[in-house]
Amino acid sequence: MDWGTQLWDQYDVIDKHTQSGLDLLDRYIKFVKERSEIEQNYAKQLRNLTKKYAKRGNREDQDCKFSNHASFQEILNELNDYAGQRELIAENLITGICVDLLKKLQDFKQERKTVREGGSDLCLSLICVCLCLQTKKRYAKEWAEAEKASQQAEKAECEVYATKVDVEKAKQHAHARTHTAEECRNDYAAELQKYNKEQNNHYYTDIPQLLNKLQGMDERRIRSLADGYCKFSDIEKKVLPIISKCLEGISAAGTKVNEKQDSILVIEQHKSGFEPPADVDFEDYSQGIKSATSESSLNPPKVRGLIWPFSKKHKQTPAEDYSHLPPEQRKKRLQTKIDDIHKDLQKAQDQSEALEKMKGVYEQNPQMGDPSSLEPRILEMTKDMGRLRGELAKYETWLSEALGGEESPFPVNNNTEYGVTHDPDANIYAEFDEEFDEIESPIGQCTALYSFEGNSEGTVSIKEGELLSIMEEDKGDGWMRVLRASGDEGYIPSSYVKLRKG
16 A cells, blocks of 8 residues: 555645654654763763772772772772773764764655655646636636527517518527637537546646655655664663673672681781780789889880770881881781892893893994993993892891791792892793804794884894894894895894794
């Protein structure tokens, strides 16, 4: 069923119906925009909330060792990711629905305007109705005049006193009127036939085509709107798996909380190592003991007084050897400091060895660089290692004093040369070959991914796609030594080449 056949006489109703449909499409676009703004504001508020309650400062870092604190930070992280998904929903609502439907709305409005203008032209084509009515009225008038003239001619012929001339004149007048009426009759018949043809074409061809165009436009509008309805749901469904993971992460954070473990951790962090005060001995003054000479243990101890729960403590100035801390806490802090110094010393030693290696390369290959340019940096690294070894010895001495002859629960690493333990696998320069006089063999091949201009000393220029021989692998500093087919040798960035297998 189509509008052109069933609603041929309801053009005004269809005109209002199509306009109402376009208004609904416009309302839906505005609705989606407001929903997108709500999602954006919601995501912004969630991000501000997580930022407000996120950990800040060293105090929170210490508290995060507890499972209940760490779980709360995980919840904030998951909530921040959840906010990101809400932002994605807001963005997709605009790009996936509003932009598309807004363009289609403009197209539908233009199409409807064009069809309505065509409808106005169809209305103007019915002017032939007026012409048909005019010829009909003329024909009726002329026919009445012809009949009247005929009656007058018959009357004149019957009159006794009428002359022959008068009778003949009346008959000629009646004949002329009859002839004119016949012509009007023919004109009316022709106009009526033309009118019926135009009317048939108007109601069975033009009007159905116009209404069917409006029907097609309206159906496409409805389909576009239906797709927009579906996308409204699909956009959120696409992020539901990630949102579910965020919610699962929040639940998992809750299950990670271990109240017993947190209680034990409080003990480990704050256990002082002191013993509670012993019982006070009774002093019998009846036996002649003088209070002035008595060594009564009731006198308050100079080191520690009575400990009252939740009493306020005066802040002490932190000492470098952590002597202001209780014994157990002091041991842990000293051991942590020693471990940090070990790491810094190992790092400084690796950098120093790298500089020494580079200096040796420059000495063997002067064209690659000036060895003396590395001396200030090598001297600086040597001073740093000396300072770190001094600090290491100082803190190890303090740790030994804190242990008081006890066996340390933490291994103290000592090295006869540097005061650190070297891991053969960790030292990336342990197998450096110092014999530069020997002829080196390539250890592999690589292809240049990009061109590189070797403007500084020790580097070599390469071109994209060039095949190179690897003379020395990347030792962790981001550079490798290669040999070109032309015989030029030098260092290039490791990320500029691709290793060849085999």
